Amino acid sequence: MFARLSTNIGFRLIVIVGITTIITIGVYAYFNIHSQRDDLLSEVERHAMQLSETVKKSTRYDMLLNQRERIHIIINEIGSDPAIDEIRVLNKEGKIIYSSRKENIGRMVDKQAESCYGCHAADKPLERLPISERTRIFRINPDSARVLGVINPIYTERSCWDAACHAHSKQQQVLGVLDVTISLADVDERIRASTFQVAIFAVSVILVASLIIAFFVNRWVSVPVRALLDATKQVGGGNLSYTVPDLGGDDIGMLAQSFNTMTMKLSEARLQLFQSDKMASLGRLAAGIAHEINNPLTGVLTYGSFLLKRTENNPEVHEDLKVIVRETLRSREIVKSLLDFARQSIPKKSLSDINEIIIRSLAVVEHQLTMKSLKIVRNLDPHLPKITLDPSQMQQVFVNLLVNAADAIEDGVGTVTISSGLLSLSPQGIVHVKSARCPRGHDLISNDFKIEGMPSIRVKAQCVGRSGFIMLDPTYGRNRHHFEFEARDEEEMEIVCPSCGISLMVDGGKCEACGGRIFSFEVPTQGDFKFCIRKSCGWQRWAAVDSAGKKEYVELSVADTGIGIRKEDLPKIFEPFYTTKDQKGTGLGLAVIWGIVDNHNGTISVESEPGKGTTFRIRLPVQ
Amino acid sequence: MGKPTDILVIDDEQVVRDAVCRVCKAGGLSIEAVGDAHAGLERLQRNRYRLVVCDIMLPELDGFHILEAMRCAGVQTPLIMITGYSTMQNAVNALKNGAIDFVPKPFTADELESAIRRGLRYQKFAQATAGRGLQVGEVSDFSVPCPTSYYRIGHLSWARIERNGSGVIGIMDLFLKTTQGVRELKFLEADHDLVQGSVCAWITSHDNLVHDVLSPLSGRIVEANESLLSSPELLEKDPYFTGWLYQIIPTDLANELKHLTCCR
Numbered sequence: 001m002f003a004r005l006s007t008n009i010g011f012r013l014i015v016i017v018g019i020t021t022i023i024t025i026g027v028y029a030y031f032n033i034h035s036q037r038d039d040l041l042s043e044v045e046r047h048a049m050q051l052s053e054t055v056k057k058s059t060r061y062d063m064l065l066n067q068r069e070r071i072h073i074i075i076n077e078i079g080s081d082p083a084i085d086e087i088r089v090l091n092k093e094g095k096i097i098y099s100s101r102k103e104n105i106g107r108m109v110d111k112q113a114e115s116c117y118g119c120h121a122a123d124k125p126l127e128r129l130p131i132s133e134r135t136r137i138f139r140i141n142p143d144s145a146r147v148l149g150v151i152n153p154i155y156t157e158r159s160c161w162d163a164a165c166h167a168h169s170k171q172q173q174v175l176g177v178l179d180v181t182i183s184l185a186d187v188d189e190r191i192r193a194s195t196f197q198v199a200i201f202a203v204s205v206i207l208v209a210s211l212i213i214a215f216f217v218n219r220w221v222s223v224p225v226r227a228l229l230d231a232t233k234q235v236g237g238g239n240l241s242y243t244v245p246d247l248g249g250d251d252i253g254m255l256a257q258s259f260n261t262m263t264m265k266l267s268e269a270r271l272q273l274f275q276s277d278k279m280a281s282l283g284r285l286a287a288g289i290a291h292e293i294n295n296p297l298t299g300v301l302t303y304g305s306f307l308l309k310r311t312e313n314n315p316e317v318h319e320d321l322k323v324i325v326r327e328t329l330r331s332r333e334i335v336k337s338l339l340d341f342a343r344q345s346i347p348k349k350s351l352s353d354i355n356e357i358i359i360r361s362l363a364v365v366e367h368q369l370t371m372k373s374l375k376i377v378r379n380l381d382p383h384l385p386k387i388t389l390d391p392s393q394m395q396q397v398f399v400n401l402l403v404n405a406a407d408a409i410e411d412g413v414g415t416v417t418i419s420s421g422l423l424s425l426s427p428q429g430i431v432h433v434k435s436a437r438c439p440r441g442h443d444l445i446s447n448d449f450k451i452e453g454m455p456s457i458r459v460k461a462q463c464v465g466r467s468g469f470i471m472l473d474p475t476y477g478r479n480r481h482h483f484e485f486e487a488r489d490e491e492e493m494e495i496v497c498p499s500c501g502i503s504l505m506v507d508g509g510k511c512e513a514c515g516g517r518i519f520s521f522e523v524p525t526q527g528d529f530k531f532c533i534r535k536s537c538g539w540q541r542w543a544a545v546d547s548a549g550k551k552e553y554v555e556l557s558v559a560d561t562g563i564g565i566r567k568e569d570l571p572k573i574f575e576p577f578y579t580t581k582d583q584k585g586t587g588l589g590l591a592v593i594w595g596i597v598d599n600h601n602g603t604i605s606v607e608s609e610p611g612k613g614t615t616f617r618i619r620l621p622v623q
Numbered sequence: 624m625g626k627p628t629d630i631l632v633i634d635d636e637q638v639v640r641d642a643v644c645r646v647c648k649a650g651g652l653s654i655e656a657v658g659d660a661h662a663g664l665e666r667l668q669r670n671r672y673r674l675v676v677c678d679i680m681l682p683e684l685d686g687f688h689i690l691e692a693m694r695c696a697g698v699q700t701p702l703i704m705i706t707g708y709s710t711m712q713n714a715v716n717a718l719k720n721g722a723i724d725f726v727p728k729p730f731t732a733d734e735l736e737s738a739i740r741r742g743l744r745y746q747k748f749a750q751a752t753a754g755r756g757l758q759v760g761e762v763s764d765f766s767v768p769c770p771t772s773y774y775r776i777g778h779l780s781w782a783r784i785e786r787n788g789s790g791v792i793g794i795m796d797l798f799l800k801t802t803q804g805v806r807e808l809k810f811l812e813a814d815h816d817l818v819q820g821s822v823c824a825w826i827t828s829h830d831n832l833v834h835d836v837l838s839p840l841s842g843r844i845v846e847a848n849e850s851l852l853s854s855p856e857l858l859e860k861d862p863y864f865t866g867w868l869y870q871i872i873p874t875d876l877a878n879e880l881k882h883l884t885c886c887r
Contacts, residue, residue, distance in 0.1 A: 291680075294707040295636040297729035302642035305731035306649070325731070332729055340818065364872050367789050368845050396874045403843060403872065407814070 010222030017213045021206050029202040033195045040187050044148055045135050051078075052152040052180040055087055066165040068098075075100050085140075085147045085181040089154070092176055116177075119153070137184065145185035152178040224252040231259060240267035240525060267525040290335050297335075301328045349600075351386045354394070354554060354620075355420055361398035362418065369406050369416065379419035384554055385622050393596045400593055401558040401616050408562025408614060417559040423619070424552055427545040428477030430603065430619065433457060433529060436474075437522045438497035438504060444521055446471060451480055452605070453574040453594060457521070460498040463487040469498065472531070476545060479538045490534050495519040506530065513539040552622040553602075557615055564610035573606065627671035630654040630739065633663035633689075634678040634705065639728070643676055646732045647739065660684035667698045674742045679706040679713055679725070686713065690721045701749060703742050705730070715820040715882045718777035725777075725820075725837075737832040741801035745778070748800075766797035769886035770863055776820070776839040776883055781863065784876070790840050792823070793867040798836070799859050802828045808855050810868060815844045817871060819879050824868055840879050842871035 055078055062070045071089075079087040079100020088099035094109045094116065109116060134151045154175045161170045168175050224247040234242040243260045247253040308321040358380060369376055398418075405416045436444040436457045446458035449471045456471035468485025487493040495504045509518040511532035518539075520530040527544035565573060574594040597604045602620035629652040632643045640656040647654040655672075657663045660681045667675070675693075679686035686704055693700070704725035706714045714725045723745055726738045748765045775781045778797040782790050799805065807827035817823050823838035848867050851857055858866040873879070 291707045294728040295638055298636075299638035299642055299729075301729040302646065302732050302735065305733060306645060309732060328729070329731075336821075364789065364876075367785070368872065392875050392878055399843075399872060399874060 008222065009225060010217045013217045013221065014210065014214045017217075018206070018210045021209045021213075025202045025206050029198045032198050033191075036194050036198075037191045040191060041137075041148070041184075044182060044184065044187050045150070048135070048148055048150040048180055048182045049152075051084070051182070052150050052178055054078075055180065056152055056154065056178050064159050071098055083183060083186065085183045086179070087181075088179050090177045090179060092172060092174060097176070119151075145183055146188055147181045148184050149179055149181040152180070154178055220248075220250065220252070224248075224256065228252070228256060228259065231256075231263075235263050235266075240270065243527070264525075270524075286338055290339050293331075293335055297328060297331060301325065301332070304328055349388050349390050351388050352391050352394070353386055354384060354389070354556065355380045355382070357391055357394050358398055358418060358420060358556070361395050361402060364395075364399055365402045365406065368403070372406060372409070373413075374406060374409060375415040377415055377417040379417065379421075381419075381421045384420055384422055385552075387554055387600075387620055387622060389600050389620065390596075393599075397593050397596055397618070398556075398558070400590075404590075404616075405558050405560035405562065405614070408560045408564070410563055414561040414613075418557070419559075420554065420556045422552060422622075423555045424550045425619075426550050427542070427548070429475060430551075430553070431476045431542075431545050432603070433474040433476070433523055433542075435524050436529070437524060438500065438502055439522070440497065440500050440502055442497050442499035444497065445474075449482060450571075451475075451482065452571060456482065458498055459504060459519075459521070460496050460501075461485045461487060461493055462496060463489065463493040470495075476529075476542050477540060479540075483535075491517070493533060495533065505533075511537060511539045512541070513537055553619045554622060556618045556620070559613060559615040561613040564612055564614050565606065565608040566610055570606060570608060574604070627673050628653045628655055629673050629743070630676060631663065631666060631670075631672040631674070631700075632656045632676045633658075633660060633681065634676075635659060635681055636678075639678070639705070642732075643735065646735050650736055650739070652739070660689055664689070664692050664696070667693065667700065668696055672700050673746050674739065675700050675702040676726075676739070677702055677704060679704045679717060686717045686722065687720055690717065694721065699749070701742055701746050703738055711818075711820045712882070715776065718779070719882055719884055723777060724779065727821075733833055734835060737802075737828075737834045740830075740832060741798070741834065744801040744803065745797075748797075766795075766800045767862070768797075769795065771886055773863065773886045774839060774880060774883040775886055776837060779837050780823075780839050780868075781886075782839040782883065784873075784880075789845065790842060790871045790873045790876070791867050792817075792839060792869045792871060794824070794826075794836055794858065794862055796859075796862050798834075799826075799862060802826055802832075802834045804829045805855055805858055808851055808858060810847055810851070811844060813844050813846055817842055817844060817869070819875075819882070836868070839883055840871065840873050841875055842873040844869045844871050846870040 055075070058078075059071050059074050062074065075087050075089075075098050078084070084100065086099060086101050086104070088096050088101070088104060090109060091097050096104050096107050096109060099105050136149050136151075137146055138149065139146055154177065156168060156172055156175050160175060161168045161172070227244055227247060231242055231244040240263050242263065244256040247256040304321060304324045308318065308325050311318045311321060358378075362376065362378075366376070402416065402418070409416070432454055434445075438444060444457050444459060445455050447455045449456045449458070451471065451473050452475070454474050457474055459470050459472060461468055461470050463485075466485075470485055471482040473480040496502060497504060504519040504521055506518045506520050509520070509530070510516070511518050511534070514532060514534055514537040516532050516534045516537060518530050518532055520528045523529050523542070523544070527542070530541045530543075532539035574590050594604055597618055597620070600620055602618055604616060604618045606614060606616050608614040630643070630647050632640055632647075632654060634640050634643070634656075635658050637658075640658070644654050644656055655666065655670075657666060660683060663675075663677065666672075677686065677689060681689075684692075686706075690702065693702070701723045702721070704714055704717050704722045705728055706725055707728050711727070714722075714727070717725065724738050724742060726734060730738075751765070769775050769781050773781045773783050775795060778795055780792060780794050780798065782792050784790055805826050806829050808824065809827070810824040811817075817838040817840065819839065819841045820837055822835040824836040826834040826836060828834060847869050851866065851868070860866065
């Protein structure tokens, strides 16, 4: 996990910025603390020096007069200040002759002691010592506060060895040493306090800076980069409908936008390729097969029929040959109808006024309709927009529907109503899925099972060791699913791809209606389609279609007051070769109509009540 | 100049050539077979034939080019197209461009033979009028031409468009003449769908051959001429009016009329 984290660009940025911050602030803090401490100490030093000089000066007169008592008083008075640890005077032998601490008077101080070391380190004691070497810092006891000591040599002068008390000889340069020690407890306390403050400040600055950096790096870099990374993975995996969410107006945001544009163009190109290829190759395949079959069939049919003619006087052989010829003729018919069907699928589309087409269709059938003395009612909306369609195919559709309507009215009394209008429809119940894929790209559409004429979406359901298939209703918002599997416990059920078994469940996804688990599949170029796993809930969400909102449709309907269609026949009427007219129709009519409408991205539906009438409703999208 | 060979068949499939040869030989006709268009054109220039039977989609050359080449070379032999169903559209077009008939593959021996007999009779008529530089169908010596504003598919059948947009279909006189008399007529009932170029009726002639009548338009049959059942001679007596076959609702009129010839 750490390895993965270390490749995370956001993490790296945070780490490097963090380290930089720590180093700079740390160094700053260190120097800050140090300089503060040095400043304070040198202040104390200066102060101590001044004090020392002051004591020297204030006791000079009394020393000259050998007023020992008065010197004691002065030293005691000055030394009583709590900041001053001790003021003492040592004579040249090292004996403490005066001290603010009474107990030290008369004691001997070793020449090696730290107060003497400065001058007496060498063999011959120094007579002059720079000030910087005259200060020393030490502890009296290991656990007491620090003290600063300044030694101030008392130099001789004429009045000293000239004095009546004969205390000093003429040769003595240094008469003694004034040693002032000042407690650094206060100073140390202040240094400690300020060090603490600086440290706290540094740490909080580092933390805050890191947090701010982390926050913005995450927002501006990590999150968008992760989103883009996910997107490229999805698209690389074949999911061309994946869109990166809006990532803002900066460089990365624009990268995301152009990424989306790129995938959209890719998927459009692919769809175009699919569509034109599919239709063309279907037609080509059919034509190719027919072409290949025709020649061998010719051989069989011609020779077979030839022999049939010649064996009229041989009834047995004749009968057998009859079978051959009959079945070969049947093959011929099959090939013919296959080609007719394939031929329909290539439309020639142009922007057309659908009402005009309706009127033309009516003109074509009017004679037949009026012949049956049927009433024709027109409800055409004059404000319909033009639609891109194949006029001759559409005319074929209407003529067919009108003729069917007229046929349905058996005893010559009835009405055929043809209407056109504009509808604004929300996608629910209208838009249907034509293409569905699992995350690995396997096709989930099943042409074997159709729900109201449209291929369903086949998924596999697994629950506690058992499995089975569920055919989902391809119309958005409808739940006319076909269950070949019943789960005992829906919470344990898993929905997977029938081809590769990959789970279609959405990790962590929740149904917006009931909170249950959801599964989804991809609709190429149109995002994900989500379903709630609970049968009773029936919640669905197809975000891409929802966001496109309501769409405009032209609705056309042909209604008759005829015999109607039985309920059990309704689901099958659009199937090729299905006919309720026995031998009369080829049965191809409604299937061809369905194909034409589907090719125009529309839908056709039928409502019927036996004995009352039938209504066919076509909806074509307005582009 | 020797007697012309009856048939020249041009098809790239061996089995088709064999089948045509078998049928022709059994019918007492002389026949030559070649496997490609160039060989065929070459033969046509060297020899004389009474009839050409040709596949519409040969490698390198299609039916139209062959017709064109024959026209340029001044070869006036009538030509029957044989064609797979996938090339029906071309077949219909070929009729407009000079072919006299077409037979879709696969065909029975009878279907082929009927077409060939008709073709040979056509050739006889054509020869007789050749000197006058007129189209056979336009000559009233042998047959009654189509009335004006009628549409025809080759010399086979006609269509008349009524004011209400419906169509009336019938058989051309020349076709009837080439069948040599109608003994029996079989036709479809109302509500059947017709496809342009597909068979829509069957004539059994006195020599027991069945002749396919091809529909000039696609559409649904509204009504069939019932009176023909009781009096089939109506067909030959008045083929363009009372001898009509079907009344239909055309499904692709605008497009399909382009493939038909309009009669002046």
